[in-house]
Amino acid sequence: MTQAAVNPWLWGRYSALGLLVAGSTAILDQAHKWWMILVFKIADRGRVAVLPFLDLVYTKNTGISYSMLDMATPQGQWALAAFAFVASIALWVWIAHSAANRLMAVSIALILGGAVGNGIDRLTLGGVADFFLLHWGGYSWYIFNIADVAIVAGVLGLLYDSWQTSRNDAAKQL
Numbered sequence: 001m002t003q004a005a006v007n008p009w010l011w012g013r014y015s016a017l018g019l020l021v022a023g024s025t026a027i028l029d030q031a032h033k034w035w036m037i038l039v040f041k042i043a044d045r046g047r048v049a050v051l052p053f054l055d056l057v058y059t060k061n062t063g064i065s066y067s068m069l070d071m072a073t074p075q076g077q078w079a080l081a082a083f084a085f086v087a088s089i090a091l092w093v094w095i096a097h098s099a100a101n102r103l104m105a106v107s108i109a110l111i112l113g114g115a116v117g118n119g120i121d122r123l124t125l126g127g128v129a130d131f132f133l134l135h136w137g138g139y140s141w142y143i144f145n146i147a148d149v150a151i152v153a154g155v156l157g158l159l160y161d162s163w164q165t166s167r168n169d170a171a172k173q174l
Contacts, residue, residue: 009097014105018095021106025113029147030120033129042131053136059143060127077122084119088112103164107157110150117147 036042036058048056062072064080071080091112099105121128130143 009093012096012099014099014102015096017102018092018099018105018109018112021109022092022113022116025110025147025150026116026120029114029117029145029150032146033117033121033131036131037129047133053134055133055135056131057133057143059130060125061130061143062127072127074126077126081119081122084115084122088115088119091115101161103157103161107154107161110154110157112154114147114149114151114154117150118145 036056042048042056042058046057050056062077071077091108095105095108095112099108118128128145128147130145130148132145133143134141
């Protein structure tokens, strides 16, 4: 099938790259989660110190970031998974139709892969499995997983890309 035969809303210049990054991110996230739960048996171990500021611990987040919008019921988890699915479609269309460069495509794909990984958790575990606990001086900041790292990295990539684009456009105006 040629590029011209594919709907440009579904497949574009950076779609193969986006698919590779998003798929790898979701697979890595899911493999890590299942390894932590089934092999390492983190739930049985409790809190495991790794570094002075990082511990491994198992929590299941039934809400969104920082447990906001807690939806502990199965229906709530399906609703959040459905939202992740719709957001994933929108992110895919963004990659296929509008990604202007590789950094933008990779950044969007990281967000997409993270959304898919966390969405799978909601359907299979009844909430998002989180393992990494950052803390310092008695203050615990955040518990997160690989999907969350990918989402944050993707957002930072988009912010950097938008700053670079704006700066370059401004320079051309001079």
